[in-house]
Amino acid sequence: MKKEWPIWEVFIRTKNGLEHRHVGSLHATDSKMAIENARDVYTRRQEGVSIWVVESKYISASNPDNGEELFDPAKDKAYRHPTFYKLPDEVKHM
Amino acid sequence: MQDLEKAFQARIDAGEVIEPRDWMPEKYRKTNIRQISQHAHSEVVGMLPEGNWITRAPSLRRKVALLAKIQDEAGHGLYLYSAAETLGISRDELYDQLHTGKAKYSSIFNYPSLTWADMGAIGWLVDGAAIVNQVMLTRTSFGPYARAMVRICKEESFHQRQGYEIMLTLCKGTEVQKQMAQDALNRWWWPSLMMFGPPDAESTHTEQSMKWRIKRKSNDELRQYFIDMTIPQAEVLGITVPDPDLKWNEERGHYDFGEIDWDEFWQVVKGHGPCNKQRLDARKNAWNEGEWVRDAAVAYAEKQANKQEQIAVAG
Numbered sequence A: 001m002k003k004e005w006p007i008w009e010v011f012i013r014t015k016n017g018l019e020h021r022h023v024g025s026l027h028a029t030d031s032k033m034a035i036e037n038a039r040d041v042y043t044r045r046q047e048g049v050s051i052w053v054v055e056s057k058y059i060s061a062s063n064p065d066n067g068e069e070l071f072d073p074a075k076d077k078a079y080r081h082p083t084f085y086k087l088p089d090e091v092k093h094m
Numbered sequence B: 001m002q003d004l005e006k007a008f009q010a011r012i013d014a015g016e017v018i019e020p021r022d023w024m025p026e027k028y029r030k031t032n033i034r035q036i037s038q039h040a041h042s043e044v045v046g047m048l049p050e051g052n053w054i055t056r057a058p059s060l061r062r063k064v065a066l067l068a069k070i071q072d073e074a075g076h077g078l079y080l081y082s083a084a085e086t087l088g089i090s091r092d093e094l095y096d097q098l099h100t101g102k103a104k105y106s107s108i109f110n111y112p113s114l115t116w117a118d119m120g121a122i123g124w125l126v127d128g129a130a131i132v133n134q135v136m137l138t139r140t141s142f143g144p145y146a147r148a149m150v151r152i153c154k155e156e157s158f159h160q161r162q163g164y165e166i167m168l169t170l171c172k173g174t175e176v177q178k179q180m181a182q183d184a185l186n187r188w189w190w191p192s193l194m195m196f197g198p199p200d201a202e203s204t205h206t207e208q209s210m211k212w213r214i215k216r217k218s219n220d221e222l223r224q225y226f227i228d229m230t231i232p233q234a235e236v237l238g239i240t241v242p243d244p245d246l247k248w249n250e251e252r253g254h255y256d257f258g259e260i261d262w263d264e265f266w267q268v269v270k271g272h273g274p275c276n277k278q279r280l281d282a283r284k285n286a287w288n289e290g291e292w293v294r295d296a297a298v299a300y301a302e303k304q305a306n307k308q309e310q311i312a313v314a315g
Helices: A031-041 A064-074 B002-013 B026-044 B046-049 B059-083 B091-099 B117-138 B144-170 B177-193 B206-211 B217-235 B262-272 B274-290 B291-314
Strands: A009-015 A020-025 A050-055 B247-249 B253-256
Touching: A020 B059, A020 B144, A020 B217, A031 A050, A031 B059, A031 B262, A064 B262, B026 B046, B026 B059, B026 B206, B026 B274, B046 B059, B046 B117, B059 B091, B059 B117, B059 B144, B059 B247, B091 B144, B117 B144, B117 B177, B117 B217, B117 B262, B144 B177, B144 B217, B177 B217, B177 B262, B262 B274, B274 B291
Parallel strands: none
Antiparallel strands: A009 A020, A009 A050, B247 B253
16 A cells, blocks of 8 residues: 655643644654654653644745745834833833 | 855855755755664664663663663654655655665664673663764754754763663672673774764765764764763773773873774675674564554544544535
8 A cells, every 4th residue: 555644743832831832743644643653752751741733734834035025124123122212211110 | 056055055154054945955955864864774773782682671670771762762763754854755765765775874783782781882882972973963054953963862861871870780790790791892892983984084975064064073083082981981880992002192182092993894884794684674574564554544544534524524
């Protein structure tokens, strides 16, 4: 039959209060197996309290070649940062 | 094309990390696939000499430690295969390259593990040498490879410590046990030094790999570092490395060491080591005999998915 198992991306929440973070990928036939394998591979030393898996083909990614047009426009917008606004030193709690 | 390559080199020189979807020279891609997959295969084949001793571990404590180490190695193989797959090669292709002999794995795993002391020597020396190499690779230029290395290094420090502890226990034991530890050191010392690969002058890939920051230190540099680190550890054990030419060189600030038998190295790389056939057969059998399981899992998943679909349509 010879059919390769699909790839899944694995996200782990290290403890409650933190977000899930991408840790790697693995092969599995369905989501249940993906979670079981993720548990065995990525949480052998109590690295997590929660696992998300998503089949890799469902992830859409931005193209690195479009990096400039996507991200450069934010470069010259210093007014989006608090330090852009000059206030006298005696003003507190701001 | 020329310009793209120049821009790529400039990114590398600036210390930038390359991610899978970034433009890269075809040779950079191929070199990474070759090196990462060779590394992955080594983790997987590396389970075999140790697997030999699970059922004969001398205590439950040693057994659970060895099992945990071997389980880690399976995981490390998986991290590395995943990193290689981001470069556009499939897992099946990678396995196929191993099984047909097109891809290599570390030649050290073609030596037999004859006594329990070998579990000590492997953890201490083989994992020790691997860690030296891997610490360097945590800063390699290809992101997924570097990230896999960070994870692996974190997990692997226990491997070396458990091996050294086995050696320490044997060396503090009876005369026969100490001899067993010495014998294991005698057999594993030279192959461990060979793990860093051929001398710089003969290493075909080193120069380009250094330029692309795939490697950050040369084979000879890493080998010297390993020797300098390991000799004092052998002294603590009270056993000696099998090298009459080994002595501290005050001027260099390093140990001088004897000639490595590179003929032996190339013989083993080319498939004529003591266990090459046995190791590869074990991998091929596991793959072939597992085929029906893989197929059944796919068939089951498809059946479940169809069922879900039918329910959805009916609903």
